[in-house]
Amino acid sequence: MAVLESRLPFRRVFARITEGIDPGLLIIMLSLSLLGLATLFSASYENPGRVVNQAVNLAVALAAMWLIAQLAPQTMMRFAVPAYIIGLCFLVAVALFGDVVNGARRWLHVGVTRFQPSEMMKLALPLMLAWYFHRKESTLNLRHFAVGALILLVPFGLIVRQPDLGTAALVGAAGFYVIFFAGISWKVLATVAGLGMAVLPLAWGFLHDYQRRRILTLLDPSTDPLGAGYHIIQSTIAVGSGGFSGKGWLNGTQAHLEFIPERHTDFIFAVFSEEFGLIGNLLLLILYSFLIARALMIANSAATVFARLLAGAIALMFFTYAFVNMGMVSGILPVVGVPLPFLSYGGTALLTLFIGAGMLMSVHRHRRLVQT
């Protein structure tokens, strides 16, 4: 009896903690993160401290996810405008007095630490757009989509100018997904796409040299075997030599002989792929598919316009990260700075992903109860 009674509060505490946490999402994300830690261990044999750091990052991200999951979508809606405006202010601040690292102005010092405000925009922009379209519910017309496009283009332009094409593409994609889900007509989409194709040669002129080189080397990596082409050649060799079942954990020669640059961050997939082979890759694709499917399901049953747009955008954001990164490492997309979700080393990206998941959980908890 006594034992049973003493257990009760535990159960209640447990129930309180798990309240609002979607077990499906959490299990998939934790599986991915654990795969990530294992790969990171192999990728950073010269600095094992990284695995510990990443575990700490993971704990912080989980805590952030839990906090966000406790909020109601209505509460998040109230943060949409301030978050967007603060994000914009930070981006302007970066443009004015940011730190220059590797020739790009991306970092902003805040007190003792520094961060990349563009990272914040990855969630702030979809929040803002979802808020905007929510307010115009049922009266949507082309003008509103034009305003939406403007909301998207301002931060997008600022990030392109840093220059940080990878992040700009991700932020732009996140915003685009909201506009897409809000119901912009296929005709308008097709027109914009056509126009975009037409000005593409023009945009080429605005690219930085290193950006052009990256695109050119994608077409023929052998033109630049020491620079950007080197990344692609070596990571493709890593993936290809992994074969059907991989070389085994900690046995990747490409990674351990230091042929793969950035092997713990953007190119961690090369290490994974070399050591776990096609089987590992397919497992990864399946895990990501489950994650995205679950997120789309949540979007489908969301209670409000805001909630469903936000959830839909986050679902496709997971997809974009995964697709762009794996595509780049396996040599079908240009090299841009996009981390592999849940696997790449780095606290900020992880935090963004888990906060996104927290938002999904909140949307799910306040879902539409009667299906229409």
Add this chain to the structure above:
Amino acid sequence: MPSLLGTAELRNSERELQQFQLRVGVAGVAVLVAFCLLAARFFYLQVFQHDVYRAKAEDNRISIVPVLPNRGLLLDRNGVIVARNYQGYTLEIFPRKVASLERTIDELAELVDIQPRDRARFRKLLAETRNAESLPIRSRLSDEEAAKFAANRFRYEGVELKARLFRQYPYGDVGSHILGYLGRINTADQTRLEEEGLDANYRGTDFIGKAGVEASFEAELHGTTGFEQVEIDAAGRGIRTLSRTASQPGNNVTLTLDMRLQRVAEIAFGERRGALVAIEPSSGDILAMVSKPNFDPNQFVDGIDPQYWAELNGNIDKPLNNRAISGVYPPGSTFKPFMALAALETGKRRFNSTIHDPGYFEFGGRRFRDSKPGGHGTVDLYKSIVVSSDTYYYQLANDMGIDAIAAFMKNFGFGARSGIDLAGESTGVLPSPEWKLKRFKRPEQQKWYAGETISIGIGQGYNSYTPLQLAQAMATLVNGGTMYKPRLVAQVDNPRTGERRVVDREVNTRVRFRPEHVDFIKRAMAGVNKEGTGARAFAGAQYSSGGKTGTAQVIGMKQGEKYDEAKVAERFRDHSLFIAFAPLESPKIALAVIVENGGFGARAAAPISRTVLDYFLLGKVPAGLTMPTPEDEAAEAEESD
């Protein structure tokens, strides 16, 4: 909400939802298609092309080897090289390639000389740098040793002879706190480099500036690492070089320091503990900066010997601390000239105001004693500095009040970091009611008591400043109120392009003291060296100079108790201070000296100042020291290039 919407809008709303669900379906299909594309690509690479890529991975024998840049030189203001590089051979072990480290080292010991301290250092390195590729067991091999090993190389798997550049400080421990030293890149450094995106440029670099200018100008000194494409064999040994991108040497950094003056100053200190800072008043350039005891930075060059490290760290004198910027001391009577200027500038005293000094100042029923029992009789402002009357300044402090004192002393940089390009600068304490409020927690401690103001006047109480602040204040006073940011580096030269960047002189604060006030204080300080407390130290000087002695209490004396040096343990004896400038007209040098536990200012610190000024103004070299001629140094410089 829905009740407020019209039916048309309700219908719109529903249509939007249906459209959304349709688009979720479209998105799902798109995701599936994209992932299938990836899966197809993986299948192509990992199954179809697997053999091709497996062969490529096995043939992946082109290694990118970093080509290390030469670290920039450090030079003094006259172009004398004070830190340079030389090439030497090291014997390095690849821990992952040898079966037993102990056995390998034992076998090596048969061939080359390996001392127990080499083994101890190797073990320390192994423990500190996890997973390093290779670690040195011996450095600076003689040519004979290098040749011997080269001939027997085949016997030692996992051991290599490497040619590396080493840092050398030709003047040994002279100026060690300013030059600093290099140390092996540790895990913390590695993480910092990665965060700053510099890790690629540090590939292959083992050492990084850890202290002094070596650390604060690391970014200038390091240079840009080049790369070599090397074909390697199965064991990872280089066969031939395919292409090469040259490294670019680091920039040469020219200090404002005069190394010869620095040497004279250090010799003048002898074995005593303390610090000296000499500044050019017209520019804020640091001419010399001594902190004693010091250390030999050459000992750090190839991974410090643990025994020497323990000696430095365990030493109660803390030789690694730069006392000149991180040590804080009460200024004692050296504070009086600044108080006197404050009195003139604020109108609290005039040149001819006199007081009667009975040997004490009474306040609130408490007697503040003068260091001279019986007092100095009638004292005016001039005499107050020359004879160093305490009573005069007790009274002055009381008349001015703490707020006015604190406000005026800010003009000299007291209690504020100067911003010098060295890590570890202390703030010091410029006492004020605001400071006390922040410093203490309990309300009764936070309150400023009027009685506390009295001893501030003679540089005691909460007053505590770094020797740099004192020298900076001296320089600011004699130049009439411009406080320069102390400049340690004059220029940075790119040895390849010849491009030169001059480091700008910066002004921290600028005020204009009345010239007649400044002249008065300077004359009074000249009086100190002619007929006052500094007269003995400056007897027979062939130039005009001004000075002020100071004695700072280390332990508090009870009221009525008399300080008896013989009875006080060495470490509790008073600190000896002296501030000075010379010549009287348009001074070229301002300095502050502190000798820890040196007793009266006139005894220890003043003679050191005399030696330094004698050398600086007359070129007089102290007995027992031979200075290399500029020709010698030029020859030496050529040799090291």
